[in-house]
Amino acid sequence: MFFGTPHLGADSANTAAIMLRCLSPLMITGNRKNLDILCPDSALLERLSSAFDSLLEKRVEDRLPDIKIRCFYETYELALIQKLV
Numbered sequence: 468m469f470f471g472t473p474h475l476g477a478d479s480a481n482t483a484a485i486m487l488r489c490l491s492p493l494m495i496t497g498n499r500k501n502l503d504i505l506c507p508d509s510a511l512l513e514r515l516s517s518a519f520d521s522l523l524e525k526r527v528e529d530r531l532p533d534i535k536i537r538c539f540y541e542t543y544e545l546a547l548i549q550k551l552v
Contacts, residue, residue: 475516476507 484502504511526534544550 476509476512477505478507480505481507 480502484499484506487499487502503509506512523534526532
């Protein structure tokens with residue numbers, strides 16, 4: 468079982484990174500590396516997605532059993548910002 472982030476990153480990670488920078492003078496800290504990985508332009512997230520695609524293609528080529536994949540996504544907006552997150 469694997470739980471992950473949106474395949475192409477999350478715009479809200481950019482917003483969270485900005486908020487984290489603004490709060491750092493108040494000694495409020497967070498893990499900036501994790502936020503960077505979740506951003507839509509993350510090179511690591513792109514490599515992971517590509518590697519997963521390659522894994523699935525290889526399984527098809529090798530005629531291995533299918534992997535059952537279930538994807539879930541938000542269908543309601545977050546009331547505070549009136550946006551899907």
